[in-house]
Amino acid sequence: MRWKGRRISTNVEDRRGGGAKAGGISILGLIVAFIAWKFFGVDPQQAYQATQAVTSAQSSQGSAPQSLTGDQKEASDFVGTILADTEDTWTPIFQQLGMSYKPPRLVLFNGVVRSGCGTAQAAMGPFYCPTDQKVYIDTSFFKEMRQQMGISGEQNQTELSRQDQAGDFAQAYVIAHEVGHHIQNLLGISSQVQQARSQMSQTQGNQLSVRLELQADCFAGIWAHQNQQRTQFLEQGDIEEAMDAAQKIGDDYLQKRATGQVVPDSFTHGTSEQRMHWFQLGLKSGDINQCDTFK
Numbered sequence: 076m077r078w079k080g081r082r083i084s085t086n087v088e089d090r091r092g093g094g095a096k097a098g099g100i101s102i103l104g105l106i107v108a109f110i111a112w113k114f115f116g117v118d119p120q121q122a123y124q125a126t127q128a129v130t131s132a133q134s135s136q137g138s139a140p141q142s143l144t145g146d147q148k149e150a151s152d153f154v155g156t157i158l159a160d161t162e163d164t165w166t167p168i169f170q171q172l173g174m175s176y177k178p179p180r181l182v183l184f185n186g187v188v189r190s191g192c193g194t195a196q197a198a199m200g201p202f203y204c205p206t207d208q209k210v211y212i213d214t215s216f217f218k219e220m221r222q223q224m225g226i227s228g229e230q231n232q233t234e235l236s237r238q239d240q241a242g243d244f245a246q247a248y249v250i251a252h253e254v255g256h257h258i259q260n261l262l263g264i265s266s267q268v269q270q271a272r273s274q275m276s277q278t279q280g281n282q283l284s285v286r287l288e289l290q291a292d293c294f295a296g297i298w299a300h301q302n303q304q305r306t307q308f309l310e311q312g313d314i315e316e317a318m319d320a321a322q323k324i325g326d327d328y329l330q331k332r333a334t335g336q337v338v339p340d341s342f343t344h345g346t347s348e349q350r351m352h353w354f355q356l357g358l359k360s361g362d363i364n365q366c367d368t369f370k
């Protein structure tokens with residue numbers, strides 16, 4: 076898959092490895108504390124603590140962590156490029172529907188993250204939170220996915236440049252699927268399903284959830300179709316790779332990882348056969364009308 080050199084979205088929030096300031100003494104804080112003491116007679120220790128509280132609140136909200144390794148930078152560039160691709164795909168489609176597309180933000184995190192849907196752990200896998208309209212991804216998930224797919228051993232890594240590394244299309248597919256849930260949120264499909272579920276049995280409700288998941292796969296297919304038209308990004312073997320991923324990150328795999336407070340993107344995604352079918356419908360048609368999984 077080709078991805079370098081395209082636009083990188085500004086909607087990525089990088090919350091990995093921040094906190095470089097934690098525990099350190101901030102010079103600014105000391106200066107402010109000194110001035111407060113000198114001119115306003117405020118206890119310098121109190122003033123210092125107050126400024127520290129402000130700066131740490133600012134740094135936890137900031138989107139750029141202090142020091143990223145080369146691999147981390149590569150990961151955020153990759154994710155930002157795929158997110159930009161989804162923006163460039165869905166903006167014109169929404170225009171055709173007479174709506175304006177409001178892109179989601181995407182949060183990269185390590186270990187644990189606070190989301191609008193509660194606290195989430197990396198072990199849950201990527202998820203979309205409709206409350207804050209953000210996609211959450213722990214990049215270690217990609218690494219695990221690659222191992223799970225057994226991809227690294229199959230290809231001769233030395234022949235692949237970094238950007239052509241195996242598994243990247245499958246990763247892009249996961250991002251596009253999560254953005255698919257955002258589309259459902261914007262179109263009001265998620266809330267309709269939510270409402271219908273409340274008047275159904277558990278089993279019937281789960282069947283609706285499967286349809287929702289399969290539609291997100293179909294929307295991911297639309298992204299692949301439109302992006303191919305626009306950028307010719309697909310390479311030999313990419314589609315097979317995504318199909319393989321759809322098979323291997325099915326329910327059981329994700330469900331095994333799911334623990335904790337947030338209900339992650341793990342319940343009942345449908346069989347791998349269904350997932351492939353709907354992804355391919357989106358991929359071949361590029362048409363949102365083909366993605367009515369509720370019919």
Ligand SMILES: [Zn+2]
Binds near residue numbers: 252253256288291340
């Ligand atoms: Zn999903």
